[in-house]
Amino acid sequence: MIAVISCSHFPDDERIYHKEIQAILEQGYSIKYFTFAESKIDLTDINIIHLNYDNLEISLKTYLMLVEEELINDLPKVIHLHEPELLPLAVKLKKAYNIKIIYDVHEDYPSMIDTFSRLKAPLRDIKIRYWKLKERRFLKYVDEIFIASPGVTNSGFFEQGFTPILLENYPLKKFIKKININSKKKNSLIYHGNIAPERGISELIKSLSIIVKEVPDVSLSIYGGFRTRSYRKELFKLIDFLKLDNHVSINNHIKHEDVWQYLRENVIGVIPFNDNSLTKINTPTKLFEYMAAGCHIISSSVGPVTRYDARINFFRPGDVSSLASSIIATLNNIVEDDILYNQAKVQSTYNWDKNKKKIKETYSKVYK
Numbered sequence: 001m002i003a004v005i006s007c008s009h010f011p012d013d014e015r016i017y018h019k020e021i022q023a024i025l026e027q028g029y030s031i032k033y034f035t036f037a038e039s040k041i042d043l044t045d046i047n048i049i050h051l052n053y054d055n056l057e058i059s060l061k062t063y064l065m066l067v068e069e070e071l072i073n074d075l076p077k078v079i080h081l082h083e084p085e086l087l088p089l090a091v092k093l094k095k096a097y098n099i100k101i102i103y104d105v106h107e108d109y110p111s112m113i114d115t116f117s118r119l120k121a122p123l124r125d126i127k128i129r130y131w132k133l134k135e136r137r138f139l140k141y142v143d144e145i146f147i148a149s150p151g152v153t154n155s156g157f158f159e160q161g162f163t164p165i166l167l168e169n170y171p172l173k174k175f176i177k178k179i180n181i182n183s184k185k186k187n188s189l190i191y192h193g194n195i196a197p198e199r200g201i202s203e204l205i206k207s208l209s210i211i212v213k214e215v216p217d218v219s220l221s222i223y224g225g226f227r228t229r230s231y232r233k234e235l236f237k238l239i240d241f242l243k244l245d246n247h248v249s250i251n252n253h254i255k256h257e258d259v260w261q262y263l264r265e266n267v268i269g270v271i272p273f274n275d276n277s278l279t280k281i282n283t284p285t286k287l288f289e290y291m292a293a294g295c296h297i298i299s300s301s302v303g304p305v306t307r308y309d310a311r312i313n314f315f316r317p318g319d320v321s322s323l324a325s326s327i328i329a330t331l332n333n334i335v336e337d338d339i340l341y342n343q344a345k346v347q348s349t350y351n352w353d354k355n356k357k358k359i360k361e362t363y364s365k366v367y368k
Contacts, residue, residue, distance in 0.1 A: 002029050002367070003076040005067060005090075007036040007060060007083050011043055011052055014256040014285065015106065015148065015169055016082055019352055021048065023359040024080075029367065032076065036063045064089050077367055078102060084109060084154075087138040094141050100366045103139075104146040105164070107282060109154055114277040115198055136160065144362055151281035151304060165362060167355045169285035171292045175260050176347055179294035179339060183265075187331050189220045190266035190295065192259055193286050195235070195250070196227035198279065200272030200300060202238060203320050207272075209242045210324035215331055218247060220270075221262065225253045260293060268330055269295035275302045275317040287312075288350050291342035296334065298326050309345055311338035 002024060009016055017033070024031060031048045036055050043050040051070065053063045068089055071079075079090045080102040090101045110128045117124045132155035145157055145164040157164045195201055204220070211218050226232040239248050254262075263269065269290030273279040283304040290297045291310055299305050300317035313330050315322040 001074065001076045002031050002078045002080060002363075003034065003071055004031055004080045005034045005082065005086050007063065007085055009035065009082060010037050010253060011035040011039050011041045011050065012255050015167075016104075017043060018256055019169075019172065019355070020080075020104070020167075020359060023356040024363060026356075027360055027363060029363065032070070032074065034067050034070070036060065060085065068093070075099065078363070080104060082106065084135060087135070087142075091138050091141045100143045101141060102144045102146065102362070102366065103142045104148075104167075105152050105154060106148045108149075108152045108278070109135075111277040111281050116278075132156070143366055146359075146362075149281060149283040149304060151283075165358055167358060168283060168350075169288065170350045170352045170355060171288050171346060172352050173347070175257075175289075176292050176343065176351075177260075177264065177294075179264075179343060181294075181334065181336055181339070184267050185219070185265050186267070187215050187218045188266040189218065189268045189270055189327065190223070190263060191220070191270045191272065191286075192223040192263070192289075193284070194227055195222060195224045195231070197231055198274055198276050200274045200318065200323075201235060203274070203318060203323060204270060204272040205235065205238055205242065205244065205248065206320045207324040207327065208244050208247055210321065211327055212244070212247060214328050218327075218331070220248045221266065222248070222250045223252075223254055223259060223262065259289075263289060263293035263295060266295060267334065268327065269293070269297050270327075271297070271299035271305065272323060273300050273302055273317060275300070279303045279317075288346055291350065292346040294339050294343055296330050296339060297342065298323070298330060308350070310342050311335075 004021060006016055021031060025047055033048055033050045035052045037052060038054060038056050039052055071093060075097055076099060078100045081090050082104045093099050094101055113128050113131060119127060135155040139160055145162050146167050147164040148169055150166055208220060239245060271284050271286060280303050287305055297312045299312050299314055301314040302317040313326050315326040
């Protein structure tokens with residue numbers, strides 16, 4: 001049995017459940033899937049038992065104790081963990097029962113600390129160094145490392161003898177459908193993912209106040225969860241202040257398989273990220289989803305986005321006027337060849353099939 005454990009993702013997370021778990025199940029392994037989220041989803045099915053613990057009802061500490069009890073009662077051969085907070089639990093069980101550990105790193109955590117911490121520079125740097133030292137202490141017990149973006153290094157994986165396996169968050173081929181430009185909602189924009197200030201969402205909203213003067217019927221649909229309650233309040237206040245209520249709709253997180261119909265309906269997919277330590281390293285999954293769904297793509301010229309073979313209209317990160325100009329120009333000149341080119345690149349190159357092979361090869365080696 002394989003234990004897949006997460007403490008900060010939705011149960012139906014695209015990478016964890018729809019891609020990696022499905023690849024593991026295809027090999028015939030059984031899985032116990034532990035999640036810690038405000039969710040009623042039950043993903044229990046053939047060869048997979050899903051146990052979700054509501055994060056509004058219990059603490060992370062209690063969650064980890066409950067997971068440990070479950071694992072001791074039914075020992076797995078492999079623990080596949082998705083957050084560094086889970087390393088102490090995995091290492092404890094490895095020492096006691098010689099369980100293999102796969103450490104799946106979605107984000108570069110030192111960059112997250114640098115981006116989100118409210119500490120001043122000297123204290124923030126100390127916190128980052130302490131975090132790296134703590135991770136290094138656990139890494140000697142890890143068997144394999146998956147990374148979601150080539151820039152993810154954390155405490156220095158290569159320096160510690162690892163060759164991380166790169167599993168970029170490419171889409172599944174099954175979501176690629178024939179594009180019908182004429183069926184899209186006119187002058188429509190979409191953003192989906194985390195809703196937070198470092199993602200440039202406020203700048204995107206501000207750009208609409210410029211765009212409506214040129215394109216009066218422009219609409220923006222946002223799908224995702226807010227990182228903080230205070231930012232939710234701040235963003236709705238901004239929308240109200242700019243009188244954009246009729247142009248912006250903000251929607252809760254929806255199932256991954258359901259988001260595709262909304263992507264296909266919209267003309268432009270926006271990646272408005274600001275320039276910070278986190279966005280300089282992480283590759284936004286939405287880039288490939290926009291490509292697959294047939295959206296024109298507008299993105300800030302920050303981070304790894306620029307290294308892919310895709311036709312993207314770039315703007316200067318954090319520059320509201322530059323973003324507005326790029327959106328207006330794109331809405332006034334839809335280039336179907338660019339849309340088709342991007343979708344073809346996903347079909348041929350930027351899809352999950354190659355990653356699935358890497359996962360299967362890794363598990364064939366580890367699961368012995």
